[in-house]
Amino acid sequence: xxxxxxxxxxxxxxxxxxxxxxxxxxxxxxxxxxxxxxxxxxxxxxxxxxxxxxxxxxxxxxxxxxxxxxxxxxxxxxxxxxxxxxxxxxxxxxxxxxxxxxxxxxxxxxxxxxxxxxxxxxxxxxxxxxxxxxxxxxxxxxxxxxxxxxxxxxxxxxxxxxxxxxxxxxxxxxxxxxxxxxxxxxxxxxxxxxxxxxxxxxxxxxxxxxxxxxxxxxxxxxxxxxxxxxxxxxxxxxxxxxxxxxxxxxxxxxxxxxxxxxxxxxxxxxxxxxxxxxxxxxxxxxxxxxxxxxxxxxxxxxxxxxxxxxxxxxxxxxxxxxxxxxxxxxxxxxxxxxxxxxxxxxxxxxxxxxxxxxxxxxxxxxxxxxxxxxxxxxxxxxxxxxxxxxxxxxxxxxxxxxxxxxxxxxxxxxxxxxxxxxxxxxxxxxxxxxxxxxxxxxxxxxxxxxxxxxxxxxxxxxxxxxxxxxxxxxxxxxxxxxxxxxxxxxxxxxxxxxxxxxxxxxxxxxxxxxxxxxxxxxxxxxxxxxxxxxxxxxxxxxxxxxxxxxxxxxxxxxxxxxxxxxxxxxxxxxxxxxxxxxxxxxxxxxxxxxxxxxxxxxxxxxxxxxxxxxxxxxxxxxxxxxxxxxxxxxxxxxxxxxxxxxxxxxxxxxxxxxxxxxxxxxxxxxxxxxxxxxxxxxxxxxxxxxxxxxxxxxxxxxxxxxxxxxxxxxxxxxxxxxxxxxxxxxxxxxxxxxxxxxxxxxxxxxxxxxxxxxxxxxxxxxxxxxxxxxxxxxxxxxxxxxxxxxxxxxxxxxxxxxxxxxxxxxxxxx
Amino acid sequence: xxxxxxxxxxxxxxxxxxxxxxxxxxxxxxxxxxxxxxxxxxxxxxxxxxxxxxxxxxxxxxxxxxxxxxxxxxxxxxxxxxxxxxxxxxxxxxxxxxxxxxxxxxxxxx
Ligand code: SRM
Ligand SMILES: Cc1cc2nc3c(=O)[nH]c(=O)nc-3n(C[C@H](O)[C@H](O)[C@H](O)COP(=O)(O)OP(=O)(O)OC[C@H]3O[C@@H](n4cnc5c(N)ncnc54)[C@H](O)[C@@H]3O)c2cc1C
Ligand code: SF4
Ligand code: FES
Numbered sequence: 001x002x003x004x005x006x007x008x009x010x011x012x013x014x015x016x017x018x019x020x021x022x023x024x025x026x027x028x029x030x031x032x033x034x035x036x037x038x039x040x041x042x043x044x045x046x047x048x049x050x051x052x053x054x055x056x057x058x059x060x061x062x063x064x065x066x067x068x069x070x071x072x073x074x075x076x077x078x079x080x081x082x083x084x085x086x087x088x089x090x091x092x093x094x095x096x097x098x099x100x101x102x103x104x105x106x107x108x109x110x111x112x113x114x115x116x117x118x119x120x121x122x123x124x125x126x127x128x129x130x131x132x133x134x135x136x137x138x139x140x141x142x143x144x145x146x147x148x149x150x151x152x153x154x155x156x157x158x159x160x161x162x163x164x165x166x167x168x169x170x171x172x173x174x175x176x177x178x179x180x181x182x183x184x185x186x187x188x189x190x191x192x193x194x195x196x197x198x199x200x201x202x203x204x205x206x207x208x209x210x211x212x213x214x215x216x217x218x219x220x221x222x223x224x225x226x227x228x229x230x231x232x233x234x235x236x237x238x239x240x241x242x243x244x245x246x247x248x249x250x251x252x253x254x255x256x257x258x259x260x261x262x263x264x265x266x267x268x269x270x271x272x273x274x275x276x277x278x279x280x281x282x283x284x285x286x287x288x289x290x291x292x293x294x295x296x297x298x299x300x301x302x303x304x305x306x307x308x309x310x311x312x313x314x315x316x317x318x319x320x321x322x323x324x325x326x327x328x329x330x331x332x333x334x335x336x337x338x339x340x341x342x343x344x345x346x347x348x349x350x351x352x353x354x355x356x357x358x359x360x361x362x363x364x365x366x367x368x369x370x371x372x373x374x375x376x377x378x379x380x381x382x383x384x385x386x387x388x389x390x391x392x393x394x395x396x397x398x399x400x401x402x403x404x405x406x407x408x409x410x411x412x413x414x415x416x417x418x419x420x421x422x423x424x425x426x427x428x429x430x431x432x433x434x435x436x437x438x439x440x441x442x443x444x445x446x447x448x449x450x451x452x453x454x455x456x457x458x459x460x461x462x463x464x465x466x467x468x469x470x471x472x473x474x475x476x477x478x479x480x481x482x483x484x485x486x487x488x489x490x491x492x493x494x495x496x497x498x499x500x501x502x503x504x505x506x507x508x509x510x511x512x513x514x515x516x517x518x519x520x521x522x523x524x525x526x527x528x529x530x531x532x533x534x535x536x537x538x539x540x541x542x543x544x545x546x547x548x549x550x551x552x553x554x555x556x557x558x559x560x561x562x563x564x565x566x567x568x569x570x571x572x573x574x575x576x577x578x579x580x581x582x583x584x585x586x587x588x589x590x591x592x593x594x595x596x597x598x599x600x601x602x603x604x605x606x607x608x609x610x611x612x613x614x615x616x617x618x619x620x621x622x623x624x625x626x627x628x629x630x631x632x633x634x635x636x637x638x639x640x641x642x643x644x645x646x647x648x649x650x651x652x653x654x655x656x657x658x659x660x661x662x663x664x665x666x667x668x669x670x671x672x673x674x675x676x677x678x679x680x681x682x683x684x685x686x687x688x689x690x691x692x693x694x695x696x697x698x699x700x701x702x703x704x705x706x707x708x709x710x711x712x713x714x715x716x717x718x719x720x721x722x723x724x725x726x727x728x729x730x731x732x733x734x735x736x737x738x739x740x741x742x743x744x745x746x747x748x749x750x751x752x753x754x755x756x757x758x759x760x761x762x763x764x765x766x767x768x769x770x771x772x773x774x775x776x777x778x779x780x781x782x783x784x785x786x787x788x789x790x791x792x793x794x795x796x797x798x799x800x801x802x803x804x805x806x807x808x809x810x811x812x813x814x
Numbered sequence: 815x816x817x818x819x820x821x822x823x824x825x826x827x828x829x830x831x832x833x834x835x836x837x838x839x840x841x842x843x844x845x846x847x848x849x850x851x852x853x854x855x856x857x858x859x860x861x862x863x864x865x866x867x868x869x870x871x872x873x874x875x876x877x878x879x880x881x882x883x884x885x886x887x888x889x890x891x892x893x894x895x896x897x898x899x900x901x902x903x904x905x906x907x908x909x910x911x912x913x914x915x916x917x918x919x920x921x922x923x924x
Binding site: 180188189334335336337338339340342519520521522523524527528546547548549550551554555559561562563800804805806807808 | 823852853868876883888892
């Protein structure tokens with residue numbers, strides 16, 4: 001019998017497995033084929049997945065070869081390695097390569113994928129590689145001398161394995177990732193945060209939200225430039241931003257191609273003699289990027305070629321990252337969606353995060369970090385679509401509990417701890433010591449903190465300490481009188497602020513993980529607060545999260561009851577000029593402003609502006625030299641002034657001038673709640689300084705600075721903070737006081753509420769101490785170096801963001 | 815139903831809607847708010863709060879809920895129902911993402 005000619009293009013993971021099934025079966029069919037195997041790479045099949053251990057030095061290339069010369073010989077395969085197929089001639093059933101034409105009866109396309117190259121300047125410089133084959137791996141190994149600098153573009157699976165591998169060889173590695181967190185397709189922000197922390201601990205620098213603008217260098221790569229202006233030096237750049245099915249041959253041959261080569265359940269293309277499998281195919285609109293489904297395809301194709309009927313059905317895949325010591329797992333669908341619920345478990349101490357996604361009684365997805373021992377059990381439940389309603393309460397604790405362990409009662413777990421069990425890690429306080437303190441009369445958390453030091457440092461153990469207290473005190477225990485921030489956490493605002501600083505937490509996901517948030521992504525109450533705390537504590541490192549801000553601060557304008565906005569440009573110290581007034585009048589005309597009103601804060605309000613018009617009106621004001629008045633902000637609002645010595649017969653100092661200087665010093669700063677100032681030129685107090693957050697009353701000998709006034713829902717006179725002789729000192733004291741407030745108050749507390757809690761005397765002490773005052777002032781100025789910018793300078797450039805994404809009324813009218 | 819046929823209307827790229835934010839689509843019968851969650855799910859609801867007409871598209875998006883910017887009622891994006899003690903319902907519209915593009919099924923409005 002004459003054998004049929006089978007030509008295979010590509011010796012990759014998929015075709016290798018397919019040939020095993022086809023030829024090793026031993027049955028009579030396996031002798032039907034005369035196989036020719038072409039491969040673009042100058043070698044046969046090897047385990048591509050294992051390139052990462054080769055890169056990191058944990059394995060050698062020889063150890064990852066899957067099929068050697070002996071095997072090909074035993075199977076009678078004609079090997080044509082290093083020989084690219086350049087054309088398929090379907091009419092004559094031949095493939096073309098540099099060695100000439102090769103005829104086929106059946107053809108298998110298994111060309112895999114090609115790495116995606118972002119089209120930036122410098123992409124073709126020597127020293128830029130991708131991560132796909134042994135050549136790439138060897139290039140990275142060669143470049144990873146200790147101290148060499150490598151930049152990896154792309155923080156997905158491949159990019160991170162490349163980064164970890166090069167770092168393991170001693171290179172200084174930076175990962176640039178476009179999205180907000182690493183591996184966003186497999187991980188949610190919490191798990192992404194833990195992963196980033198683990199990588200940073202290995203010395204890998206991670207830059208999220210980074211868009212590559214250009215790769216710099218003359219004869220070879222020297223650095224990478226990002227959109228935000230950051231430059232990272234680089235001896236090597238690895239682009240790992242994604243892959244594209246390698247479909248060129250199929251396209252040229254006019255096979256049906258979508259994103260991949262279209263195949264049916266039998267792995268057959270639109271040409272009956274041509275089959276395809278692996279990453280180059282598209283099956284029911286789906287592409288494949290992991291080997292598990294490719295192995296199934298290999299089995300199906302072998303059956304098809306042997307004349308049997310079998311149908312390919314894609315299975316769910318689970319992801320693991322092959323970086324030694326990093327433990328993550330993700331499977332199924334973890335997007336939030338209609339009718340879906342989350343179960344979240346966080347153990348900040350161990351760096352563990354687990355999240356299960358349920359729909360009805362079924363488990364849909366799982367994301368885990370730090371402890372993935374139960375991953376395969378969950379994966380099984382997902383694949384089988386099992387009803388989990390019976391074990392739902394303890395599901396997150398894994399199979400051990402599901403098998404009928406004790407109910408997960410957290411109080412019982414604490415009760416079971418022996419007296420010598422450590423509760424507070426920072427201060428080494430054990431359970432027995434806390435019980436002793438409570439029995440000795442320390443019945444409040446503060447008292448326990450004072451007597452034992454437990455929970456007084458990083459604070460993460462507060463919940464545990466309270467549980468020990470509850471066990472000891474029984475019903476007479478009332479938890480922390482100060483209520484928690486919101487339903488997402490048990491911690492108070494004060495505790496959260498303290499822990500953000502003590503633990504160096506610098507992102508919202510970091511806070512939520514380390515402080516054990518009970519929800520996945522917070523709520524409308526805690527997100528704005530956390531955003532403020534983080535930007536106040538880490539001005540240089542944290543980036544403002546616009547989506548965690550209330551509408552007015554997000555849109556830099558005050559929303560009105562009808563959905564329009566009001567626009568208030570700054571009028572420094574209440575002083576204006578004819579030119580500014582003209583600009584305001586012009587804007588009012590141009591944008592049909594329904595009302596122009598003088599505010600109670602000595603400036604002009606344009607009310608009723610349409611959202612779409614905000615960028616344009618502000619760009620007009622910017623052009624006229626005017627900036628946002630932040631009339632909407634938890635930040636500096638106005639500095640009211642009176643005319644002062646310049647004109648007034650009683651004026652003792654230049655109150656107008658000081659007011660302007662103060663507004664120019666403080667504007668743009670974000671604060672826990674709004675801040676309003678007044679500067680009066682004498683004790684007659686025409687600027688109402690004594691009912692402001694901070695008021696200055698000028699007197700002959702200098703400046704009386706008083707604080708904590710109110711004239712809104714509460715009315716309260718200010719109290720004297722200090723008196724200073726010079727304007728210069730007045731400015732320093734007030735900026736330092738503002739910083740004290742910024743660093744210590746809870747979100748939404750005006751100054752008078754905060755001072756009532758911490759005591760005016762404490763504030764006085766801080767300000768009176770020269771060194772402390774200076775340090776506060778310096779920290780304020782650092783923050784201003786970032787935040788004292790007119791928001792509209794940047795926002796007005798993006799008018800499209802403020803318009804509807806689509807207007808259907810026009811089309812409908814046609 | 816396939817996005818290319820039937821009543822699905824192309825709205826624009828998913829990337830143009832901020833994560834945990836929204837954009838509006840103007841129709842003859844008022845605006846529809848198209849929300850994108852942290853996890854790239856999209857939802858479409860009328861952009862008008864049943865309380866006093868607040869623009870829900872300007873609310874803070876958390877999980878699959880939005881908090882109205884005017885008086886902080888909270889709505890479930892799936893069903894449009896008010897959460898907690900408040901009572902109210904916002905009409906919702908089927909929304910889907912295909913090939914990075916957002917489509918709405920808003921019937922005759924499109
Ligand atoms: C425009 C203005 C009224 C006016 O036409 O004069 C005004 C308008 C609003 N005030 Fe005011 N306040 C205005 C001066 C005041 C003053 C007087 C002052 O600043 O000298 C006070 C009392 C002083 C004080 O703040 O202690 C004042 C005490 C309040 C309060 C109560 C604050 C409190 O802590 O008790 C609120 C409510 C709040 O902030 O939660 C408020 C809130 C508001 C809001 C923002 C309500 C809102 O959230 O939508 C109003 C916005 C209207 C808009 O769209 O523009 N407004 N508001 C004034 C703007 C001043 C400016 O140029 O920025
Ligand atoms: C570093 C790395 C780590 C990975 N880790 C994992 C992992 O942990 N888990 C997982 O599931 N997946 C992983 N993958 C993905 C996995 O390797 C791929 O899904 C799999 O290799 C795809 O198999 P394939 O046969 O379709 O293509 P490939 O294995 O890429 O084989 C295609 C072959 O075709 C050749 N070829 C292309 N065009 C032609 C032509 N015109 N003529 C001749 N030959 C041609 C190519 O040279 C190549 O050798 C990883 C990938 C890489 C690069
Ligand atoms: S007092 Fe202030 S908040 Fe009240 S209606 Fe007037 S402007 Fe609005
Ligand atoms: S208008 Fe939405 S809560 Fe009032």
